[in-house]
Amino acid sequence: MTDTPVVVERRDALATITLDDPEHRNALTAASKAALRDAVADVAADEQVRAVVLTGSARAFCLGQDLGEHSAALGDGAESAFATVREHYTPIVRNLLTMPKPVIAAVGGPCAGAGLGLALACDHRVFAAGIKLATAFTGIGLTFDTGLSVTLPRAVGDARAKELILFGRTFTPEEAIAWGISGETSDAEDVLPRAIDLARQLAAGPTAAFAQSKRLIGRAPGLSLDEALEAEALGQVTCGATSDHAAAVASFLNREAPVFTGR
CATH class of the missing domain: 1.10.12 (Lyase 2-enoyl-coa Hydratase; Chain  A, domain 2)
Structure with missing residues (x-):
């Protein structure tokens, strides 16, 4: 990992935001959530940035909330532990969904829980073929966050969204695309270059x-x-x-x- 759990690189009119905590497979800690919130807000407001790529380092996109840190936070009660939803997840997803420029998710590895929410809050996705995706929330006794109650039913319909949250099974990008989630698949090593290429095309557009x-x-x-x-x-x-x-x-x-x- 670099000195910060989130790295932002600007090149020409493109900004790439990278979750960079491979030791924890980019699970979201308080530090990474705060850094991601600030990074997304910053590129959303930057008029020089005309397209954005969101990705994760190493072999994972994001496995959602860091449960070790979450377990410790529960010692102060659920209201305190889940303040992160309003403090971090809500502004991150709101900015991804509403920023006045396209956002491409480069999903090069497993993506679950809040990580899935981040990916679906983007406008398009490039997935590594055959990776595992999951809602994951009900497996630990929770419901949606990161906007998934909105983005998942819009993409796949209410019935499929209920299936995915109630049964919590993993699924593949190929299934997700067939169900209506906007995206494409690529070999793992080509995911980020393809996402950057798409983002550059959009950055050159209206x-x-x-x-x-x-x-x-x-x-x-x-x-x-x-x-x-x-x-x-x-x-x-x-x-x-x-x-x-x-x-x-x-x-x-x-x-x-x-x-x-x-x-």
């Missing part, structure tokens, strides 16, 4: 339009049809006022490839 699209998708389930249509109209006006839109229309008319600046 990121203002991406931001509005993420916002509309996130809001839509809570809106009536009329409200959703009005939100679309307002979103189009916002995108239509960007230099990216004007330049792309001109490029189309001139039969040229558009160049997007994110403005």
Whole structure:
């Protein structure tokens, strides 16, 4: 592990956030949760960053909460032990879901519990073929956190989400993709390069339009049809006022490839 459990690397318009505690297979400690919360908030607010990759070092993405640390925290009572949900998990997931730029998860190894929640809070995933994924919560007498009560049913439907949380069985990326979780598989050594390549493609795209699209998708389930249509109209006006839109229309008319600046 490096000096910090979370490493952020910026290169051009891309930021890569790496959970870096291979000794614990990137299980989440108080230190790593605080560092991840701050890192995600920082890149979300950085206007120079136009796409993000979230990954884990070594051979694991994230195995969720560090249970050794959690067991010790339970000595102060459940309310104290689970303050981490509001303090850490909630802002991390909110920022992943709502940041105005695409986020790709590079899932190169096992991913369970809160780790699965982090992966599903991203916009797309590149999985190592055949790795194990799991909700894992009910196996230790808990329910969802890290936004999984929202992201998992949206991706796979209520019935499948109930199956996965109630029975707690492991599943593969290939199954997850077939059920509706957005993603693709790759050989383990190609996961991060592929995720970075996808993120670079998105960083070169119309990121203002991406931001509005993420916002509309996130809001839509809570809106009536009329409200959703009005939100679309307002979103189009916002995108239509960007230099990216004007330049792309001109490029189309001139039969040229558009160049997007994110403005």
